Amino acid sequence: MLTEVSATRYITPLREGGSLPGLVEADDLGTYVMKFTGAGQGRRTLVAEVISGELSRRLGLRVPRLAVLDLDPAVGRAEPDEEVQALLHASPGPNLGMDYLPGSLGFDPLAYAVTPEEAGRVVWFDALVNNVDRSWRNPNMLVWHGELWLIDHGATLTWQHNWPSVANAAGRPYDASDHALAPCRPDLRTAAGELAPLVTADLLAEVVALVPDAWLTADDETADPATLRARHAELLLARAALVSGNITVGEPTPVRRPAPPGWLVAPAPRRAGEDR
Structure with missing residues (x-):
């Protein structure tokens, strides 16, 4: 089970993310990103945050500690x-807390060197x-005390948004060309040899058990949480056996300057004799 704590003070919203997370204090004297x-x-x-975050931790990657954070909207x-205020009142009860890393900096490849081995694992x-x-546009990594930490896994496990198509998800290719660590020459062969054997049925059962039932069945209260946990675990187990051969690292997508709006584009000059 994830640690369960209660929010005691809402400090400030964090506007970097689209979901408008907030910084809060809790009754364990910790500070969390909620x-x-x-x-x-x-x-x-939140299901993706828990499963991916706790799986990465068990594979030896650094992820801030997660907790179930009970919210009384009155704290804000x-x-x-x-x-x-609307977000707080829409979120009473258990929410997700991520341990706040004070003094951490956003990952900058020009300021922090990542070895091919570590890049390969990530x-x-x-x-x-x-x-x-x-991606290099939004790395979702922090550097804290000289080490690389992974954050924000809400955009993982994309198959859970369309379970009918899950049959094709195990062998789905992964294009890492725009990955933030692609320039670090990731050693994928060594990473696969180290990590793939660790992704076992027992490990995945342990990880998916950490997700609260209410988050799993959010869109369908008649769904069976045990069935949904089994789906996640089975898919990840199958994907672990196939993914190493389905990763490509090519040229990154070029940066394209946005086109100016039409009203800013000067009309082409008319040539002599053209109708007005």
């Missing part, structure tokens, strides 16, 4: 932002969980 059940992305993103009554893991949100 991700809300009432956010627009839905509770399935002094927050003046109406959008934040890219292989992201391929396993089909993480579509660790």
Whole structure:
């Protein structure tokens, strides 16, 4: 089970993410980044956060400690932002807390060197969980006390948003060309040899058991949580056996400057004799 704590003070919203997470204090004297059940992305993103976050931890990658964070919306009554107040009131009860890493910095490849071995482990893991949100545009990694930490796994396990198509998900390719660590020459062969044997049925059963039932059945209260846990575990087990041969690292997508709006584009000059 994840540690269960209660929020005692809402500190401030964090506006870097689209889900508007908040910084809170809890009754264990810890400070957490809270991700809300009432956010627009839905509770399935919290399912992905727990499964991918705790799986990566068990594979030896650094992830902030996760907790189930109980929220009484009254703790944020002094927050003046109406959008934040609406989010708090839409999220009573258990939410997800991620241990706050004070003084951490966003990953910058020019300031922090990552070895091919470490890059390979991160890219292989992201391929396993089909993480579509660790690109050079948005790395979702922090450097804390000189070490690389992974955050924000809500965009993983994309198959859970369309279970009818899950039959094709185990062998789905993973294009890592735009991955934030692609320039670090990730050693995928070594990573696969180290990590794939660790992804066992017992390990996955342990990880999926950490997800609260209410988050699993958020969109269908008649769904069976045990069945949904088994689906996640079976798919990840099958994917672990196949993903190593389905990762490509090619040229990154070029940066394209946005086109100016039409009203800013000057009309072409008319030539002599053209109709007006």
